[in-house]
Amino acid sequence: MLQKLIEQQEFENLEIAKEIMNEFEDYEPVVAIINTNENDEPSRRYINSKCKWLSEYNIKPVVHFVYNDVQLVMKIQELNRDNRVIAIIVQDPFGVDITIPKQEVFDLVDNDKDVDKLRSNFYFDKDYNNLPITSCGLYKIINKLEKNKKVLFLGNGITTNRRLYLKMFDEGKFDCRIINSKTPKESVDELINWSDIIVASSGVPEILECEGKIILSPSIIKTDDGIRSDLNELCYNKNLTHKKIGGIGKLTISELIKRVWEMYKYR
Template identity: 25%
Template structure:
């Protein structure tokens, strides 16, 4: 009997230790992924790539940016892009145009830059004034110079898992996941947001075949949007191994919605008024402080996806300079017009 009592005590002690281990693990906060640190790695790789390219006798890559209007956020984004280009060794120019520029004038400028052999990468900063159709403008940029990856040909090639100019923000999300070592094969992924420039491309990159020309993540991806009922969003989030929040809604994803250990990538950029200071501050779509106590990985806002977007844009500019993607002009015109 004494032996049995001793054995029971040992079992109770070991169960208590297991319980303690689970409790401490659940209290451990998520790994905060530094987009700035990862972007620095990519910029260092890009700088070395540019230096080798120029040492081999090639012309230094050049990026042209068209900026329409006086949107402060757009000016800030463009400044970040040109600073990154200078740091990497890419020459750049910013072409400023007044808000009242006509669509025809803007198209003429794009056509001129398309045919300028000194321009490798070309982007038109979005958003544009209401009187200009963004899709028309995106399709006017030559696909081989389209460093934003928004031309219909580049979007189509991405959807077919072919080598192309990937949109910088989705590519940045992909690189965060890959470089952090977050597994995607066979995993459940929730992408909250269906925009054609962010949500949809992220879903394409994560669900497609990992053995194709442009390898994908082999994940099972669910896309939600503004008309997804809150309770359904919660149900999808609770089974997701990876959540990518890209809806532009503050506090869309909260701690009670996610499963323990999930990787949460916050793409949202929202300006809200700080209740303490009364000043505007940037927040994402995720309740960062709450979710970090339950997630396995999380990206902050700012300092998460944003720096990666700029870094991937630089990679696309180098790709354009090397003429990695060459498209027959006639086929491009037909695709853009259809």
């Protein structure tokens, strides 16, 4: 059922994008992607995937490499002034030579070019469409599941869980809890047993289903045993039945494509 919901949402997002794209068939919106972490394989792989999908929907991705704080600030300012650029993405995680706090970096992007809605002014926005891209996809899927479920957020990252948790907690449709690396092991185990749905932090897509639980994890790692989720070990060992790679990526990419075309249409 979960995979079917994801594919349905992907279809809805792309249909909206196609409708706008056909309306402006002679135009090619430009999306600037800033990579501060050139040697990080997952970041590079994720950017390549974004570029591939954006190009298929007549969006021109342009990747900019920067290597220090000064270059990063100057590049964002330059792209803010460039009228050809519809959207700006600063790829997370940042490189080791970037010392500016993440939120300060995201706040440098102009409000009308912040496709991922990571600026501070979106933090308490009530519109779910102004959640970060991955959070928005997860929000739509979770809200199509049975209400009154207990949702546990593993991790408090700015690009995914933190904003999604605040939104869902505020709405009160689900009983929500959030934990981070400082949460005691005993509490983590207790909360995992308590939960019906677990949302693990962000990264490359993966979905896992547990017996009696659903785990949404956009993050994977490779081990000697193959590909598995980069989840808390306690969670990973909870009676896993099967896993499917590539689910949440469909939500993220399709939401990105939809947002870029909407930004172009309504700019």
